[in-house]
Amino acid sequence: MSYRFGPDYPDATYVPHDYPEQLADLGEIQMNYAVAGSTDAQPLLLIPGQTESWWGYEQAMKLLAPDFRAYAVDLRGQGRSSRTPGRYSLDNWGNDLVRFIQLVIKRPAIVAGLSSGGVLTAWLSAYAPPGLLRAAYYEDPPLYASEVRPACGQSIRQSAIGNIFRLFSAYLGDQWSVGDWKGLVAAAQSVLPKEALAMAGFGEEPSQNLKEYDPEWARAFWTGTGTAGCDHDQMLRTVKVPVLFTHHFRRVEEANGVLQGAISDLQISRVRALIEGSGQRFAYRSFPQMGHAMHRIDPALYVATLKEWVAGLR
Amino acid sequence: MSYRFGPDYPDATYVPHDYPEQLADLGEIQMNYAVAGSTDAQPLLLIPGQTESWWGYEQAMKLLAPDFRAYAVDLRGQGRSSRTPGRYSLDNWGNDLVRFIQLVIKRPAIVAGLSSGGVLTAWLSAYAPPGLLRAAYYEDPPLYASEVRPACGQSIRQSAIGNIFRLFSAYLGDQWSVGDWKGLVAAAQSVLPKEALAMAGFGEEPSQNLKEYDPEWARAFWTGTGTAGCDHDQMLRTVKVPVLFTHHFRRVEEANGVLQGAISDLQISRVRALIEGSGQRFAYRSFPQMGHAMHRIDPALYVATLKEWVAGLR
Amino acid sequence: MSYRFGPDYPDATYVPHDYPEQLADLGEIQMNYAVAGSTDAQPLLLIPGQTESWWGYEQAMKLLAPDFRAYAVDLRGQGRSSRTPGRYSLDNWGNDLVRFIQLVIKRPAIVAGLSSGGVLTAWLSAYAPPGLLRAAYYEDPPLYASEVRPACGQSIRQSAIGNIFRLFSAYLGDQWSVGDWKGLVAAAQSVLPKEALAMAGFGEEPSQNLKEYDPEWARAFWTGTGTAGCDHDQMLRTVKVPVLFTHHFRRVEEANGVLQGAISDLQISRVRALIEGSGQRFAYRSFPQMGHAMHRIDPALYVATLKEWVAGLR
């Protein structure tokens, strides 16, 4: 049996949420998003991680609503946003977000993103047009570690999650064209360590978030087409706004050097050096017991951490 | 002796022009441009070809001034605009132009570009945010023929110009880091057909336009890093505005299939089919005796052709 | 239901044949082969095409036996020979054949191969150690047309068969790791022209020859990892033995330039020029009505053509 999910199969794919969803026409894509908070509050753009959709922020949005106008989006290839075969790349995802801020938010925003979304907050902090951003929160982003050929430390091949992407791509196929979920689970069990399996949440059926995910993302990261032309070293040298970095669970396996978690301490130290070298404030908070998605696992701590940092920005 | 040119060597590189130049801060880059015509006329964005700078349009601008507000730009890696090593790609060039229209022109524009600039008008016609473009003029663009692995017809390896790019890259180096002009001329003479040499204008010294060119462009096209992730077939299927295509000199060598000129008749027929399939008007004008840059070779004919087409757009 | 085939599933994969099979240890791989003819006859090495195994030559071998000592082999990734993930390339296949001639045949051989196997006869004619080959028969090989970035004519993307390889790779997976035959057939029906479907022989169940095929071959050709580092232009310039080329059905679609069949007339003319330029005799026989695998479709004509050419070699 083959599974088919995505915008062409809406009944099989999507479920209702607490916030209404709407589409913004950005030219190449339709971007799906939800909003919380009053229209005159500080705008906050929330960018999900890979295999997540906007509603990963649903609980956090409730806590953010009193203080922010929070926009949570689906990137191209996520949730209800468009699928764009062959065109998943940091530069395209990043420019979609630029357009979203210009066309929908229309005011200088704070941006916060998890994982790949955190890499995109870094992208925005370096490459967005002037005046679009106030500050950027990188939530546990795999800087360097999601690159095929990084300047520093583990590459995606040397991270636990990299091999999951390889399997997602092979067994699910671009746009769920293959959809062999059982084959994926079987392959994962024989290949991956338990931590990685848990991290990716394999079970009898695809989880709701995976249904909404275009597996071509995984191919784009594993093969490097999605990260080509956007060297992290070069990007971090030109950051133009203050940065908050929360660093969650990570461990480098002594035996083989494999990275468990999103980014190593060595890689962070280089991130810090480059951003501070660009003249920007770099606030670093380490949460070594925290799982990857603090905004889902502990929304209160996430919001408190964010608010404390924002308070210090003035 | 090694030649060094570019923004780091302004005295050696640049000369004065009839229109004043200014820089727009687009975030990642500073974009250089010049303007002609009255502020309330129809905006027209002019995009130079590879190895050209904005002032390739200087004569045309004088003829356009009575009817248009004409903005001629330098793309990243051209003229006085920023150099961005490792980041020359259609998606980045295209999004720079989106930002330029938003931040500088601020009204719906007609876009016109030559050669690689013509590919970028195609990019804009497919991928720009809604409402930014009125129409797009593709001036002799190497659609398909500038791709490494095109869906149709000759690739860049099978075009005369492709091999020139290969030599530019090897002998001049990214950002003129090598700068071996004499080595380039010698290599070109032993390798390339005369037409190609004439087309590229090799001489004792680098021509003014080449001084202002970042040879990394050539590498990006020859190796395909600059065109990756932007399949022309896919792009042309989603064109959203009316198109004018002027097709200049071209010949397919019977003996070896090599393309002299920018794009073959076979490739054009596919461009037409896809654009018409997207529901847009496709105006085709063939000038088989015309050299590649009609806007420089015959500015009057260029402007007349453009104006006639614009008149029919209403 | 997922299909699993290959050496790890011998009962599901293999069937008996008229000639006994044996394995030669070549170091990296075990090469399976069968032999016909007397030990003192002229040695003839038969190389199957992609998706074929040695027994595609079974009928031809019966006709060849009176005149030749015929060795029909399975290449790595075919039939009962080893699977070598990540290591399918022309240079590796070619050097396997060199070793086979040295270790098993042990005398100067005539080599004959179909399709990809024909490209390998070209490889052997250019790159084998001195004294190993007497002459080479290229049976309808996709010279240039199986390259990602050929010097001349259609690339693999512009050939009908190329898109089949893309689907083989996506739906069957390296080493049949995915094995979604029904997904493959469904995808093929919506994407490919009827000729291509017929050519690839899709049906309810995988055909016997496909069961014996490692679909990673298809990935290696479609992505170009298998043909990298072996430019056909360069290879053909150094051919060192006489060549027979039989050219079967081919047609270039006027509307889109797509190649039906293995190699175009334009490409052949370049093959001829380069081989004759290398000082070797080039015998060309055109069979425009003949399907791709003459040795299976009309073994008598195949053998007659081969024998006539061999008679003329002295």
Add this chain to the structure above:
Amino acid sequence: MSYRFGPDYPDATYVPHDYPEQLADLGEIQMNYAVAGSTDAQPLLLIPGQTESWWGYEQAMKLLAPDFRAYAVDLRGQGRSSRTPGRYSLDNWGNDLVRFIQLVIKRPAIVAGLSSGGVLTAWLSAYAPPGLLRAAYYEDPPLYASEVRPACGQSIRQSAIGNIFRLFSAYLGDQWSVGDWKGLVAAAQSVLPKEALAMAGFGEEPSQNLKEYDPEWARAFWTGTGTAGCDHDQMLRTVKVPVLFTHHFRRVEEANGVLQGAISDLQISRVRALIEGSGQRFAYRSFPQMGHAMHRIDPALYVATLKEWVAGLR
């Protein structure tokens, strides 16, 4: 002034040596080599490192002569052996060596190689035909560390030597086509740490060994075309003969993780695990004060180490 070196400029390139040189015709290439020792002694194949020629072993050969029949070779792209544009890869270098052993040595050999040559001894120990090798000595080889996307530890981008290769390629060009030595030295001074400069021996004029080096090697390693299709992890799993590994100076920079030297302790531990997992003896000798080329720096220690290990092989 442009420098031109290589087989096309023999007077400018080569100097006499203590052992006579001769060429072996291997089919695709002519391989240059020299021999020492008596014809009935144990055959020993000596493989130079990158930027070295066979005569890097000249002093060692004198010490080896009483006990071995020592063959020191130039690989394709080194010394007086052929240049093969576009065809420098581990699989091609490795198969050249297979042919050399078969055609020239003709008996089971011990193979010993430095650096890239050491990677090739690993290649031979995994992929040579049966019976060709007795044992393999890997002299400080950059296993993993010369790969673009290694399974373990630093990639070539993260090693000091990698950036030198990048500059060799840009300023010298394939086959010395650019030959800008002064540009190379200037670029190296502004970019590389002193250790790396010393390691590469930059001076007023190209050193003798660099004159004999085809800079396309450097491009093949830096871009990964030379190492593609030969994953080290996979190769080391199938080693078939006993191995000696001498590990010389190395240091991982704490601040940035850059590897000084050829291979890290972490990478070695994986090499050992895989080779022992393949059932072969793995003799490891660490010389942390020794420079990269022990066979040149301390030929007596090199030969003593080799002889001691060989004595233990019986």
